[in-house]
Amino acid sequence: MVYSAEKLSEExxxxxxxxxxxxxxDKVIWDLIGTKEFQRLRRIxxxxxxxxxxxxxxxxxxxxSLGVYEIVRRIIDDVFAGxxxxxxxxRLLTLCSALLHDLGHGPFSHSFEKVFQLDHEDFTRAIILGDTEVNKVLTKVSPDFPAKVAEVIAKTSEKKLVVSLISSQIDADRMDYLQRDAYFTGVxxxxxxxxxxxxxxxxxxxxxxxxQSGMHAVEDYIMSRYQMYWQVYFHPVSRSAEVILSRILHRAKDLFNEGYLFKYPPHHFFSFFKEKVDVEDYLKLDEAVIVYYFQIWQEESDFILxxxxxxxxxxxxxKFVEFDPAKEYKKLGELTSLFKKAGIDPEYYLVVDSSSDLPYDFYRPGEEEERLPIHLLMKNGELRELSRESEIVDAISGKRRxxxxxxFPADLIHDETNKKNMxxxxxxLLEI
Amino acid sequence: MLNDHAKLMNAILVSGEIVGRKRLQKMIFIAKKLSFSFQEKFQFHFYGPYSEELTLRVEELCNMGFLDEIREKKGGYYQYRYTLTEPGKEFLSLNKIEMPFLQDCLQDMNTKNARFLELVSTVLYFDNLPKSEVVNKVFTLKSSQHYIEEEINEAYLYIESIKEKAKLQ
Incomplete structure (x- = not known):
């Protein structure tokens, strides 16, 4: 039997x-799950x-990733088949793409990518096409199969239906992460x-x-997406942790570029600091390694790091305060200057974080061909954009929020042992 | 601080005005590919490179009152016209952005139609591929736009000329 059609003796x-x-x-799926690159995702x-x-x-x-695979499997085996x-x-192309769609995500990937100017999608492609275990499994299906999978994940495949199952405004990716994130956060x-x-x-x-008969179920999906963004993904405390994480990475990179001698040389980071990262280096760095460095960097002589x-x-x-850039940008200038005078480096300790800095998106009806909206299939066969039919979706999709x-570090500001006046x-100014 | 917002405001200021969300998306994407340091992340969508971050940042700038967005009915759809407001100009005067040659590039792009910019951005998105494969990608992924080979050649020539404007060559 050809490898692409091979089944496990028992499910x-x-x-x-x-x-x-x-x-x-499917044997291919089972083999992909067993590769070291896929197993690495346990540590992200x-x-x-x-x-x-x-x-x-x-x-x-x-x-x-397993969840997205399972949703896609149910769609194509239980709903689309026939x-x-x-x-x-x-079928196999779709399942493999679903399983591998996040393969290139790095540790704490959002901050990490911003600081080191990387893109996890590039690494997904590089892992699938490079000298890796995943590539070997996919190549056994056919020599051009890795490229086909990479194209679906990059959304540049001509098979638009397959792409839309994994990446669209109502896709298996979102359906899994909304439910999974809700389950694990407990909301x-x-x-x-x-x-x-x-x-x-x-x-x-x-x-x-x-x-069309499924419109109310989709309304519920859009509503839960909206609520998860504001209640979980944009949570101000998580954003505070993300701000600190990104400042740590910036500080370590700045110190490296200044020639600072680390007490414990961060070998895993060297290629990232130099912005010349290959797949091998990339795969070695997971969250366990990052947290290890954060642990030992507490002993560095550089106070900020x-x-x-x-x-x-x-x-x-x-801590944080609400900030209105339009009304308060002059105040921000004053604060920056006062922080410097107080000996608290504003580059690392005074940070504006905006909703556009976060990696989550809202439902958009796709005006002026921006992105493909969700279409309802009406009884007469016509397609209608969701927010034109649903008042609930219309109410939340057009509103800008x-x-x-x-x-800022409230403890350093409240510490009045020095620079009390500043x-x-x-x-x-902060009204604290 | 708010540096990424300022870069975007600067782009709109030096362009004079930008008409159309698609045009704005494509102009910033092309500028980014010309090595201007915009931070917005782009992915390939049905209509070519698109950045959700850019969309959200424009919304934020409109909410702040730094950008003016005028919605105009055009045929069967709405079109959006973006200009910098006076408070936006004041903010930018306090947060100067140094991007030499950006003005020349954006003003040049602004004279082209959105369909052509869509083609140029698609060609640039696949700039790691040989031309024959790029042509193939344009014909398959953008089949609804019915681009012809001459237009693709024109896009390649344009990319060379705009690179020169950006002093990349």
């Missing part, structure tokens, strides 16, 4: 708290620093009737559409 199942079971029958948390706010949020990209618009020869917002949504999904030539690491490790986070916060002025 394997993974117990899963969100989908109950993840079912694996799905929600980065959110565990410092919601202590249950320790789940990994490994859990999520429908004329669905080409069953795309009740991320609930929606996924079974119902899967049942009303219909394949079209270039996208998945939703039967050791202080920031201690804050991260011991969860002594920055943005948010800016100003983060700190008093800072407190007055």
């Amino acid at each position: 394997k199942v993974f117990k899963d708290p969100v989908h109950r079971y993840v079912h694996v029958r 948390k799905q929600l980065g620093t959110t565990f410092l706010t919601f202590h249950g949020a320790e789940h990994s990209r490994f859990n999520h 429908r004329p618009e669905w080409n069953d020869s795309d 009740s917002y991320g609930q929606f009737d996924m079974e119902r949504i899967l049942r009303v999904m219909r394949p079209r030539e270039d996208q998945v559409v939703i039967k 050791s202080d920031l690491c201690s804050r991260f490790i011991n969860r002594n986070l920055f 943005t948010d800016h916060k100003l983060y 700190k008093k002025q800072i407190k007055t």
Whole structure:
């Protein structure tokens, strides 16, 4: 039997708290799960620093990747199979792409990518196409199969229906992370009737559409997405941890560039500091390694680096106040100057964080061809954009809600053993 | 501080005005590919390179009152016109952005139509591929736009000329 069609002698199942079971029958999928690059995802948390706010949020990209695979498997095996618009020869391509879609995520990837100017999508592609175990498994299917999988994940494949299952405004990726993040954070917002949504999904030539009768289930999905953003993903305390994390990485990089001699040389970071990172270096750096360095950097002689690491490790986070850039940007200039005079480097200790700095997106109806909206399949066969039919979706998708916060170390400002006068002025400006 | 917002405001200021969200997306993407240090992350979507971060940052700037957005009905859809407001100019005067040659590049792009900018940004998105593969990508991924080979050649020539304007060559 050809490898692409080979089945395991017995179905394997993974117990899963969100989908109950993840079912694996295809040998290719089983082999991919066993590769070291996929196993590495166990050591990358799905929600980065959110565990410092919601202590249950320790789940990994490994859990999520299996979840996305399982949702896609259910869609194509239980709903699409046999429908004329669905080409069953795309089944394995779709499953592999779903399983591997987050393969290139690095440790605490959002901050990490910003500081080191990296893109996890580039690494996903590099891992799939490079000299890796994942590549060997995919190449056994066919020599051009790795490139096909990489193109689906990069959304540059001509198979738009396959792409839309994994990446669109109602895709398996979002359906898994909303439910999984809700489960592990313990909040009740991320609930929606996924079974119902899967049942009303219909394949079209270039996208998945939703039967009109499923509109209310989709409304629930959009609402839970909206609530999860504001209640979990944009949580100000998680953002504080993220701000500190990114300042640590900046500080370490700046020190390296200045020729600072680290007490414990951060070998794992050298290629990142030099911005010349290959796949091998990239795969060696996971969250366990990063936290190890943060632990030992507490002993560095550089006060800023050791202080920031201690804050991260011991969860002594920055406090915040609401910040309106339009009305308060002059105040920000004054604060910057006062921080300098008080001996608190504003580059690391006074940070504006905006909602646009966060990696999550809202539902958008796709005006002026920005991005593909969710389409409802009406009884007469016509397609209608969701927010034109649903008042609930219309109410939240067109409204702009943005948010800016100003983060600072309250303990250093309240410490009046030195620069008392400056700190008093800072407190007055911050209204703390 | 708010440096990424300031860069975007500067781009709109030096362009005079930018009409159309798609045009704005493509102009910033092309500028980024020309090595101007915009931080917004782009991914390939149905209509070419698109940045959700850029969309959200523009919304933030409108909310702050630094950007003026005028919604105009055009045919069957709405079009958006962006200019910098007086408070936006004042903010920018206190947060100076140094991007030499950006003005020349953006003003040049602003004379092109959005369809052409869409093609140029798609070609640039695949700049790691040989031309024959890029042509193939344009024909398959952008089939609804019905680009012809001459237009793709024109896009390549344009990329060379704009690189010169950005002093990349």
